[in-house]
Amino acid sequence: MAHHNQRRSFIASLGSLAALAIFSDNGVARAEAMEPGPQKDGKWDLSWIEPLKGKHRQVFDFGSRDLSAGGNPLRVPRNYMNAHNTVYGLADGDLSTIVGIAGSAFAMNASDRLWKDYALGEHFHIKDPATGRWAERNFFVDAPTGSSSTPPTASIQILVARGTIFWQCNNALNGNADELAQKTGKNQVEVRADLVAGLNPWVRLVPAHTMLLGLVQERGFTYEKL
Numbered sequence: 001m002a003h004h005n006q007r008r009s010f011i012a013s014l015g016s017l018a019a020l021a022i023f024s025d026n027g028v029a030r031a032e033a034m035e036p037g038p039q040k041d042g043k044w045d046l047s048w049i050e051p052l053k054g055k056h057r058q059v060f061d062f063g064s065r066d067l068s069a070g071g072n073p074l075r076v077p078r079n080y081m082n083a084h085n086t087v088y089g090l091a092d093g094d095l096s097t098i099v100g101i102a103g104s105a106f107a108m109n110a111s112d113r114l115w116k117d118y119a120l121g122e123h124f125h126i127k128d129p130a131t132g133r134w135a136e137r138n139f140f141v142d143a144p145t146g147s148s149s150t151p152p153t154a155s156i157q158i159l160v161a162r163g164t165i166f167w168q169c170n171n172a173l174n175g176n177a178d179e180l181a182q183k184t185g186k187n188q189v190e191v192r193a194d195l196v197a198g199l200n201p202w203v204r205l206v207p208a209h210t211m212l213l214g215l216v217q218e219r220g221f222t223y224e225k226l
Contacts, residue, residue: 054096
């Protein structure tokens with residue numbers, strides 16, 4: 001119970017810039033870069049990309065990652081950061097890392113509520129490593145007790161705390177809304193709005209995954225497909 005309460009407290013804290021600001025020495029800039037900024041009047045604010053000027057920069061493409069295959073792809077950005085820490089003695093603030101999400105990997109960006117309300121584990125064929133059953137919670141956010149497949153150092157909460165940005169492709173989210181609306185018999189517009197509202201608070205909604213991959217590479221990010 002204590003672990004669950006700590007996790008809920010952590011997620012709630014991410015909703016405020018004050019909490020995000022303590023995650024790094026360069027807290028203000030990194031908090032501003034990670035603050036969710038919904039588009040208004042059809043316009044997208046992509047200015048958060050500009051402050052991402054780490055000495056080393058990498059974007060990890062989870063666009064077509066099949067989460068049902070098992071394993072934990074979050075180990076890769078974790079290993080990238082750890083290697084720079086160890087080999088070059090760099091701090092996390094010297095690095096800029098992004099996990100770009102689209103397709104069925106959407107489940108990684110979804111809150112526990114969405115996992116439960118839309119049976120995302122069953123829909124995407126993702127089993128909870130702690131129970132062996134269809135997942136009803138986003139176990140990628142932190143490590144379930146006793147799990148070996150999602151070590152705490154390769155969890156979303158740890159990567160976000162270290163400065164990693166997670167984005168969500170809007171086009172892919174629309175496709176997910178279509179599928180889930182059909183499955184549940186609900187209105188697609190209402191489902192889409194619910195999915196947006198249910199994104200985890202640190203997630204950046206972006207116009208198109210493919211567009212953002214190009215934009216960040218133009219700004220010095222190395223690309224890695226996962």
